[in-house]
Amino acid sequence: MAGMLAYSCTYPFTPEIPDLEERLVIEGDILIGAKTRINVSYLMALDAPKDSETQPSATVYVEDSKGNTYPAVRTVEYVGVHNKEKVVYIADTKDAPEDLEYRLVVRNNENGRRYSTPFQPVQQAPVIDSLSYMINAPRTELDITISLTSPENQKYYRWTFTEEWEYNSVYYADVYAVPGRTTEEPVEIINFPIEGIGENYYHCWNNSVSDGILLGTVEGLTSNKLVNHKFAKIKSTETKLNYIYRMTVTLQSISQAGYEYWSNLDIISNNPGQLDAPNPSEMVGNIVCDDDPKEYVIGFINVSGTSVARRYLFNDDISFYDGTEDRELSGLEEVQPDRYNEFYYDSYYRPVYWGYSIAGRVLMWGHARCVDCRLKGGSKEKRPDDWINNDR
Amino acid sequence: MKRLFSLILGLTFAVSAFAQGTVEVKRVETDSLITFLRKEFGQKIYYLHNERDENSYTVTAPRESFVQAALQQIKDKGYTVSRYDGAWYVTSGLAINSTLPEGYFSTSTGDVKVEYADYLKEDVQTATFANRVYEIGDRKDGRTGKARVSGHISDAATGEPIIGVSVVDDKSGNYSVTDTYGFYNLSMAIGDGSLSFNGYSLEELKLNVIVYDDGELNVVMREKVNALKEAVVSAESNVAHRDPAMGVERMRINVINKVPVAFGEGDVLKVVTTLPGVKSVGEASSGFNVRGGSVDQNLILFNDGTIYNPSHMFGIFSAFNNEVINDVQLYKSSIPAEFGGRISSVLDVRSREGNANKVEGSLGIGLLTSRFHLEGPLKKGKTTFLIGARTTYSNWIMKLIPENSNYNGGKSQFYDANASISHKFNDHNSLHVYGYYSRDKFSFSSDTTYRYSNINASIKWRNNFSSNHGYVLVAGYDQYGNILDNTVNQWEAYQYSTYVRQAYTKLNYKSVVGDSHTLKYGLQGILYFMSPGIKTPSYEESAIQAKDLGLEKAVELSAYLSDTWQAGDKFSLDYGVRFSGFTQVDRPKFYGMPELRVSAKYSILPELSIKAGVNSMRQYIHLLTNTASISPMDTWKLCDPDIKPQDGYQAAAGVYWTVGDSQIDISLEGYWKQMWNYLDYKSGAVLMMNEHIADAVVPTTGMAYGAELMVKKPNGKLNGWISYTYSRTLLKEMQDRGLQTINGGAWYPAAHDKPHDFKVVANYKFTHRYSISANLDYSTGRPVTIPVGKYEYGGGIRFSYSDRNGYRIPDYFRLDLAFNIDPGHYLKAFTHTVITFGVYNVTARKNAYSVYYTAGGGSKVSGYMLSVFAVPIPYLNLNFKF
16 A cells, blocks of 8 residues: 555656846855955856856955955856856955955946945854764764854854765776777777776775855854754765765854855755745845846855864774675676677676686676776876875 | 423422322323323323313322323323333324334334434423424413524434524524524514424424414434435525625535545545635645635634644644534635634634434544544433544655655654533533644654644533523633754754643623524633743753743733624625724733624525625734745744734625525625735744744735635535636735845735636435545646746855746646445444545646756756645545444
């Protein structure tokens, strides 16, 4: 009966896409003690491809309450797989004094309109006490936690979260199969290292920057501390904790209004279709068009100090990684040369090493996912420049 | 009075007689002598009082032979005295045969006990048979004009009062509809006449009467057991063409049980939403919307207590156990002056009193719930009890709910319990005590748990101190509370709770003045104790600062007066006024306003009437919500100096036509409604633990208009209704907050604005046992706020949204079918089983509950539709009655 009653679901739905309204989006925060990065763009159509935002030519600067300006330099960056040009305005506010108030001014050179935020004091950066983790009882999930001590009069925080990890395939391959131009041509077996490839595909790195909105507050607490606040999860079946994992949190203090803006953005971004989800409703940020106050501009600019925390985790220490899939696929087969193509194309196997049997030398093959770490999303090229074992 | 005098006289003689060893009574009338035999000698004697009997008896006999001597004298006066099953039957004319001629029931397989004789009570005559003339009032020579006829109507099988029976004086057209206690009262001309009694699924009864003076006539009616094709005028038709009230829908539980609903358990609230003008936001949503009103604008009463959350399990089940419900009455247009406190509608749910004759009960088993009830007399004819309980074993279904709904893998439990005792001191005084408790607990994950509960208790005294005057005094206590436990982070783990508690009293008078006026007047008071929020740390090590937003105490007092003026056959008028006043105790600000209630009816033809009316209403409590569907964590808020009461008025008019040999009722009603100070939420509003809640919400003005066409066939093999409604509900923010103003200050559709609405509820009886039911529901998709564009922000793709409720989800359509097997009529069977099996959403239409968008990995945005019941849901329900 229960099976019969598997009755509810979600379905793809392509509603009529409304006509796009032209709305300016100004993203970024004024970071005191760091560089300020501001992105100016227009709202994209819902069906627009990735990295296809249009950006107006703009003049951007940060101004302090004494009238000093920090001009932002138009900088072109290349993003995405197609290396699309993206313009970012970077102002050097590294040495800007913390005891002044700041505002952002943006002029849209296409229509001459000026946009500005009110002057805001600098929200002091907190001390990150620790980045830590908690593993649940069945050891299937690991929660990443943050603890911090809040400066006086500072209660609201937002942070970005970057994860990088090194993981290994099951087998350290000595040999490599080079496929022919067709599936009929025999697969060629060569030894590592190979020019252009180097060592085998045993070590891989990957990374991820959280696109979630990560917020915390000490408002309503008896203490000025956040202790072991969970904000991210890792499943034991993910490769993240297969070998070495590094997490980096860049935390900035924000104002109460900024916190409310980000909270609402979080609510309307995450599963607005849930049964009890609040009706999505946008908040107006703190950017005003000085030439037409009735123009709606998307964005909220905070003036913040930042602090950064970083930590490595080693699976050897915590034994969290669930290698069930690896074990299931980890059988090795002795394969004779006449069956190389069959194993390569049909069984998705790759050669690992030369072994010896009664019949003599034989090539041992294993499942590609156990041999080539790239098949789990990473690559050797994603190895960070400052990785802990770069001197290995 | 004459009979009472005789009785006293008789007893006086009897007492004096005992002292002498023999028993002697002197010069007593027949009924006094019989009463004496019953009381003194414990004889069970059935006798119908005969006003024309002027016989007088003097009996002297030894104690052991006194009964025989007395009965012999009665025989000598021309009565027939029969004995059957240990009882004496004293009848005029024919004897009562204790056995039937052989072969009388050629197909009979067992004994048939005639129980109606139990109703031949002496104090007030009880009419059960149509083939005789009933005399009402003491005979007074020369009395002319009109008299008041009143009485109680009860069920032949259970002895319970029957609500909603129309009693019509066939000669004058005067009518009355029985109230909660089965009581009716109407004016009749002195002399010969006849009364017609009609009630849904009851055998129609027509009684010949002779009215001498004001008097009482109690009537016993039976469930209709045959004549499926019989053409009868429905009770609804009778009322529709006589009562000036509009938009009043009454449904008995046997109708409710036949309407197919998801999981098969008859559901009061789901059936209410099949009526024209009543909508709900979606399939898994609590509450309902009446003629454009919001969910919090409905006053839901259960035995006079207010139910603040009428749903279990996100609205999949209503909070009412069908086994204890008698009927529900929805007032969506003309709201009687005795009701107030909400500006949209009143849903009055009444439980039964319990079988007055025997103990019986039921056990129901469904896919998700089980229910049980037991009822019966504690003291036969005087005191009855009714208890019921319901619980769920629904956790398995939570695993089937869509993964992305966040309910998947959660846990849900609920139960509710009812208990009531009714005691009848006499025909004029009764006492009723009711209790109700419901509790829900659910969690979406191991670290977040939600709980809410309703508690209601009330005591009611009813007194009819004369046939024309009576009152009901009620005192009670209601409580609704919710609790959220969040233990995601131990350091920040908290418990959040809110509650609303109220103690209330109501004194409702009803007086019949003259031949054509019925006055209703009374006083009502409510003391509110409301906690808008308490937050406490869950653990010792939690750093949550305990916070209490404070207890709000408030008083609401009201007085009302209304008159129903029945100015002849054609015209009648209901007009009344209700004064209500409200203030918080600690932050006093007095709000008060008279509310007007007027409705009139004119009958162009006996079967064609027109009506019109205007209502104004006021509401001193708001529900703060920012979700499409009502969430159990939504908070109630009393008016205070910053938050004004909700006001509303409704003007409506309608045409009512009964056609097809009085088989089909057609009605067309139109309405215009305006509302003020309904609170909508500001963008990004935080409603939980908000000390400055008035800053998080904005008052809106609303307008709603519509037309409702309904074709109803209440009786016959094929019965049910078809309705079509066109309606709009629009809101507009009352403040100018610049860019923040909702939709720039323009009118926008409310979340429940569904212009076209077509519903069919039909039941076809093949035989008395077998029937099929169908339920069809079509409506325009509800308004939603959807993304109009996307942008990169804070490392992810975010959406920019349309104006509030600027788009609509796809139209809604659903067909449900059910097959019902009612119990056979084997009177001796210990249990009777009702079996219902059916399919909800037969066409497997994937109705959208909501639509939403995700930007998978930051690339193309995908639209999704969440469908709550996306496939046909078969169900089976068993109900054992014993």
